[in-house]
Amino acid sequence: MGRTSDARDKILEAAKLLFEQRGYSAIGVAEICTTAGVPKGSFYYFFESKQALALTVIDEHWAAQQAQWVSILRGEGDPLRRLRELFEATEEVQRAGQARAGVVVGCLFGNLALELSNQAEEIRKRLQEIFEAQIDLIEQVVLEAKAAGLAGAAVDAREAGRSIVAQIEGRVLLAKLLNDPRQLDSLWRDTLDLLQVPQQSRSADAGRAC
Amino acid sequence: MGRTSDARDKILEAAKLLFEQRGYSAIGVAEICTTAGVPKGSFYYFFESKQALALTVIDEHWAAQQAQWVSILRGEGDPLRRLRELFEATEEVQRAGQARAGVVVGCLFGNLALELSNQAEEIRKRLQEIFEAQIDLIEQVVLEAKAAGLAGAAVDAREAGRSIVAQIEGRVLLAKLLNDPRQLDSLWRDTLDLLQVPQQSRSADAGRAC
Numbered sequence: 001m002g003r004t005s006d007a008r009d010k011i012l013e014a015a016k017l018l019f020e021q022r023g024y025s026a027i028g029v030a031e032i033c034t035t036a037g038v039p040k041g042s043f044y045y046f047f048e049s050k051q052a053l054a055l056t057v058i059d060e061h062w063a064a065q066q067a068q069w070v071s072i073l074r075g076e077g078d079p080l081r082r083l084r085e086l087f088e089a090t091e092e093v094q095r096a097g098q099a100r101a102g103v104v105v106g107c108l109f110g111n112l113a114l115e116l117s118n119q120a121e122e123i124r125k126r127l128q129e130i131f132e133a134q135i136d137l138i139e140q141v142v143l144e145a146k147a148a149g150l151a152g153a154a155v156d157a158r159e160a161g162r163s164i165v166a167q168i169e170g171r172v173l174l175a176k177l178l179n180d181p182r183q184l185d186s187l188w189r190d191t192l193d194l195l196q197v198p199q200q201s202r203s204a205d206a207g208r209a210c
Numbered sequence: 211m212g213r214t215s216d217a218r219d220k221i222l223e224a225a226k227l228l229f230e231q232r233g234y235s236a237i238g239v240a241e242i243c244t245t246a247g248v249p250k251g252s253f254y255y256f257f258e259s260k261q262a263l264a265l266t267v268i269d270e271h272w273a274a275q276q277a278q279w280v281s282i283l284r285g286e287g288d289p290l291r292r293l294r295e296l297f298e299a300t301e302e303v304q305r306a307g308q309a310r311a312g313v314v315v316g317c318l319f320g321n322l323a324l325e326l327s328n329q330a331e332e333i334r335k336r337l338q339e340i341f342e343a344q345i346d347l348i349e350q351v352v353l354e355a356k357a358a359g360l361a362g363a364a365v366d367a368r369e370a371g372r373s374i375v376a377q378i379e380g381r382v383l384l385a386k387l388l389n390d391p392r393q394l395d396s397l398w399r400d401t402l403d404l405l406q407v408p409q410q411s412r413s414a415d416a417g418r419a420c
Contacts, residue, residue: 023325026235103328111324113387115233118313128387154409162393163400166380173379174372177323177338183372190373193403199364 008046010036016057020097020105023115024054051120054112058123061108062130073137079144080151080197083164084188090168091184094175106176110169135161145195152196163194218256220246226267230307230315233325234264261330264322268333271318272340283347289354290361290407293374294398296348300378301394304385316386320379345371355405362406373404 014036018027029050033040047053072085097105105111109127117124139161145151151160167190175183192202224246228237239260243250257263282295307315319337327334349371355361361370377400385393402412 022329023233023235025233026329101328105328106324110383113383114316114321114324117386117389118311118315119232119236124387131384131387159396159399162384163377163396166384166393167373167377168380169383170376170378170380173320173323173383174341174376176327177334177341179327183376186369186373189369190404193406194400196403 007036007038007042010038011043011046011053012057012060015053016061016108017101019054019057020108020111021101021103024050024112025115051123054120054123055126058109058112058126058130062133066133069134069137073141078150079141079148080192080195083138083141083145083191087168087184087187087191090172090187091181094172094181094184098179098181104176104179104181107169107172110172131165134165137161138164142195150195150197150201152198155194155196160194164191167191167194217246217248217252220248221253221256221263222267222270225263226271226318229264229267230318230321231311231313234260234322235325261333264330264333265336268319268322268336268340272343276343279344279347283351288360289351289358290402290405293348293351293355293401297378297394297397297401300382300397301391304382304391304394308389308391314386314389314391317379317382320382341375344375347371348374352405360405360407360411362408365404365406370404374401377401377404 015032073082094104113127139157142157142160171184225242283292304314323337349367352367352370381394385391
């Protein structure tokens with residue numbers, strides 16, 4: 001039992017690594033098994049197809065990322081500071097990935113969304129749910145920021161959540177293309193603009209990341 | 211001569227269609243030739259490899275898009291209005307693609323950037339140049355908007371150009387994932403925020419797209 005569950009974990013780890021580095025289509029089951037160091041027969045014991053594996057990789061990655069987002073965004077204190085922590089954590093993830101792999105690997109969800117949206121309906125649906133959940137989490141923080149008078153009264157919290165998620169994805173794309181995690185530095189400054197935070201509320205500390 | 215040049219065009223057209231719909235790795239030379247209706251021998255007469263073909267597809271797509279961007283952004287009149295026209299044209303491209311293919315195909319450059327940045331150095335470099343050229347074009351308009359007092363004096367034109375390009379890519383990603391070109395509707399409103407355009411300068415007409 002210990003051995004088989006270990007093999008499943010190794011397959012998941014190898015698949016995540018390979019999908020992040022080279023996408024979904026470029027990777028075959030044989031290469032995943034070789035990288036994981038497990039026989040190909042084991043693969044089909046755990047997963048019925050490469051797509052089923054990809055869905056599990058997505059779910060496990062989201063479980064970990066969601067826990068991080070919830071822990072940061074549902075905390076106490078200044079809601080804008082929580083958003084800033086999220087951006088710093090996101091940049092740190094890309095920086096750590098770069099230190100490990102030598103290159104910025106980007107966002108697994110964004111990578112797969114662009115590669116597979118029109119080819120794998122089940123994956124598209126799962127990714128839609130994940131992006132909606134991200135938008136929900138940010139929307140809640142924006143509502144808190146509005147209630148506290150920190151964000152502009154005219155800001156539509158739902159739409160702002162969507163714009164911030166889009167900005168994260170766009171900036172991660174530039175970070176991957178340029179192999180430069182600092183492309184994410186500006187998420188904080190852009191968010192101050194998108195949330196119409198008055199200039200006088202943008203503290204010296206807040207300006208540090210700009 | 212007429213026949214061979216026709217075959218080259220057919221290969222380019224088929225490759226662009228297939229790359230847009232399913233990415234680079236999922237598509238082989240044989241499928242490109244079948245779709246183009248040309249014998250495989252012709253392929254290697256015109257292109258030394260799939261990557262060489264992809265670079266030509268990228269260059270031709272950028273030549274057309276750059277002409278459109280220059281025509282819109284280097285026009286006369288209100289610089290903010292020119293940006294808005296660019297967003298409307300971008301949404302129209304996605305809408306037309308959806309009408310043709312049944313699905314939003316997204317941005318060829320963004321798709322390939324996420325799929326290939328860490329696998330094909332020559333493609334990465336070409337895409338870096340294209341995104342920098344897009345940022346240059348938008349930066350110039352932002353500088354004009356600042357000079358005309360339409361954008362906030364504190365706005366860094368270069369960084370604003372980069373943020374607007376990131377926002378376009380992020381919104382196109384959502385449009386592709388949700389198969390919904392209206393995800394690009396908010397580019398205009400977000401740009402008013404990113405450029406710190408004063409509320410009183412956001413005309414009733416400007417608000418129409420919000």
